[in-house]
Amino acid sequence: MDNTDNLFHPSLEAAVMKLDPEDGEQIIDYFKTHALLTREKALLQASVREQKKLLVENAKLKKDIEQLKTQLQDKQRRRAAKSLLPTAPPPQTPNLTSTTAANQPSSPAGATGAFQVNPLPSSSSSHERREKHSRRRRGERKARSTSDLLSLGMESQVDVSRLDLRVGRILSARVHPLAEAMIVQEVDMGENSSRTVVSKVGQEAKPEELQGSLAVLLCNVKACKLKGVVSQARLLCCCISDDCVELLVPPTGSTPGDRVTFLNYPGEPDRELQSKEKVWELLQPDLQVDGRGVANYKGCSFEVKGKGLCRAPSLTNCIIR
Structure with missing residues (x-):
């Protein structure tokens, strides 16, 4: 209690002892302990606030x-594309002086007047025109292919912000009529009507246990038939x-339709993921559950704003599919 001695004036201690000689010391010890705990709590709260501030920074x-990394990559792509641009050779003009001199008849001594330039043969001029035209066409084709390279270099980045992840509540679940390993679920996504989702959630899962559960679903996948049943979303599993x-x-308190976001990737999701771009296939290896059971993408947590983080119920250090 030495750390709290300075919190109490000697006269206060004397007054307490005078009021209650028997339990006065215990009362003073109680107040000192309470004051010490209050001080430690204040220090701890200040430390937590500082830690949160550092995390945000x-x-x-x-x-x-x-x-900055994205801008640097874009600049490098532009520089590489510019280096591939064709350099057109300078146009070759016929040497009119030498041609004129070769075709000009010698004038007699003392003759005056302007020299008459003989025209080039018609076959030679038409051949040159054809060559220039073909060179121009080849140059256009090369420029077009280089512009295609530039457009490829400026293609949008693929990150988790392109996925439309939302919270859903499983209203009902039943075994797929044509595949025992699959379960057909009706899921409330906070929309006007529920979505049908076909998923493979493991042999141990029982349909009746899934009913009423909250889950995270990928909602901007293209609807597809799985064994004859149309699936309108993808159920995420650890x-x-x-x-x-x-x-x-x-997290607790989530409601159907809540969006799952990522602090470091604030972009808006695609309206619908195009199968030819294989966005899900590219991102899925980086979707994992860490040692604390928290779902993350490249170390950035799955978060429902204002409600908390998405987690695996018991698994750790595993993939999300």
Whole structure:
């Protein structure tokens, strides 16, 4: 209690002892302990606020670094594309002086007047015109191919912000009539009507246990038929093996339709992912659950703003599929 001795005036201690000689010391010890705990709590809260401030600043720095990296890559692509631009040879003009001199008849001594330039043969001029025309066409084709390279270099970056991830509630679940390993679910996504989702959630999962559960779904995939049933979204699961699968769970208090976002990737999702771009296939290897059970993309957590982080119920250090 030495650290709190300076919090109490001797006269206050004397007054307490006078009021209650028997329990006065215990009362003073109680107040000193309470004062010490209050001070430690204040220090801890200040430390937590400072830590949160540092986390926000670090996230901002990461975002700035990613933007600078993207700008540098774009500049490098433009520079590489410019180096591929064809350099057209300078147009070759016929040497009129030498041609004139070769075709000009010698004038007699003392003759005066202007020299008459003989015209070039018609076959030679038409051949040159054809050559120039063909060179021009070849140059246009090369320039067009280089512009295609430039457009490829400026293609948009592929990151997790292109995925439309939202919270959904499983209203009902049943085994697929044509595939026992698949489950057909009706999911409330906060829209006017529910979505049908066909997924493979492991052999241990029972349809009746899924009913009423909250889950995270990828909503901007193209609808497709799976064994005759149209699936309108993709259910995200945490997976170690085909026999060890869990639903990715949104934070407590989430409601159907809540968006899952990423602090370092604030872009808007695509209206619909194009299958030829293979966006999901490119991003899926970086979607993982860390050692704390928190879902993340390249270390950036899955987050429902104002409600918390998405987690695996019990698995750690596994993939998300």
